[in-house]
Amino acid sequence: MTPQPTLLLILLIGAGLALFGLDLLLPLGIANAVLYAGVVFLAALSPSLRVPLFTAAGCSILTIVGAWFGPSIPGVPLWVALSNRTLSLMTIWAPILFLLQRRQTEVLLRRLNESLETRVQARTAEIAAKELALRQTQEELRALTSRLLTVQDEERRRIAHDLHDDINQRLAMLALGLRALEQPELAQPESARATLAQSQEDILLLSEEVRRMAYRFHPSILDDLGLGAALKRLLDDFTHRTRTKTLLVNPPSDTVPPKAIATTIYRIVQECLSNITRHAKATRVEVELFISERELDLTVRDNGVGFEVDAAQHERQGLGLFNLRERALALCGTSRVQSQPGHGTEIHVHLPLSEPPPA
Known part of the structure; x- marks a missing residue:
């Protein structure tokens, strides 16, 4: 749970000033910097990165001022005091490095999530488009199947009609013409020749019609x-x-x-x-x-x-x-x-x- 910005600001200022006063009264050395690092961690509760940055900068200033005006430990060389303050500053800024790394990780994760969401949406749209295309293809196939069945039935009726009403009738007429040759009055040579010539012509026409019907099924000329x-x-x-x-x-x-x-x-x-x-x-x-x-x-x-x-x-x-x-x-x-x-x-x-x- 993140505290209210005003309350957090009051806590940060109060804690910083309290530690500064403690630094002016007691020669704590690097121990005081650890407490300042706690203030920086407290500032990290803010959603804005500026708050911990400004807090770390303020704590650094207080550390330097405390080193200048605070009490010194007798017998401690100057370089030791400077080293302590340097370590103090490093301790104060260490949480900032951690926060920066965490924020970068959060940004990277957020971008990855956004990228994943975008890819999921694109994939979902692609799947939806394929499903729509599949449904359209299925509808086309159903329509084509229905049409093919209709055409097939029409073709069968047409063939049956051609066989019954055309070829069958012509065969019947041809049979009657040939049977007529058995009658004595039509058995004369000239009449027989005329009947045979007509029958021959009818057979040729009938053969041509059968050839055309077969050609519609598979044109032999292809082979x-x-x-x-x-x-x-x-x-x-x-x-x-x-x-x-x-x-x-x-x-x-x-x-x-x-x-x-x-x-x-x-x-x-x-x-x-x-x-x-x-x-x-x-x-x-x-x-x-x-x-x-x-x-x-x-x-x-x-x-x-x-x-x-x-x-x-x-x-x-x-x-x-x-x-x-x-x-x-x-x-x-x-x-x-x-x-x-x-x-x-x-x-x-x-x-x-x-x-x-x-x-």
Whole structure:
């Protein structure tokens, strides 16, 4: 418990004057300095360092004055008296050194505590930010999962519809046409030839339709002719369906990307073209593909209406962007979307093809 400043000041002055009077009456030598050191320790109860400093200075002055006016001991050499007073001054100032060391330690501890508190706050904020990012990612994953399930169901219904209402009906009509050849009136050579020619044409069309359905699941041209040819075919089909001009920039390269990377790039371009069809209203699409020994860079650019990237992350369109990002991340790659309303869209994807050599 720290005494009141006024009471402490009265105690210090009273104790100092009492010891000074005792020093003037009795030749105590260094013993009186020990008592002065007690006064300095008493001053250390003040929260301010100035109080013990001024107290030590005052006690030093009283010690010197006491040595000058106080009684001397007969037979004691002068150097002994001076040594006693010097030791007295050292004894008075010894508590000050202790106090200074303690105050420095307190300041250091306070700074360490403040630094620790700052680091704890920073770490807490970092953890909170990571938790928020994790929650956002979980929400995106839930939305993506829901969207994927919906798309999967839609794709199954579409395939079932194509098989039942298109291919199945055409097979049935083909069977009826061939069965008609069994009828005598249609078994004439010319009628049979016409029926067979029509059936042959229907079979070819049916084969082409089945090939297109299989191509949507996995383009065999990727395995047969490579990524560049598959992208060229994809853009040609896109131009044929949408009347949108397309350009493929694909400089020759001796590096053949792995199948997983080639398939991912193909699906990313496919997703981009799908987004362009639904949202961009573009009249021109450019696809740039650069492949080196260690990396692959893809850019898909359109001159469409553009959009606000941050806003799109929270809308349905953001699922397509999330798809692109996750496809790139799955192969340790990165993706970047640049777009502004009225200025088109650019999507950049970078994928590593091999690990860098050790340094």
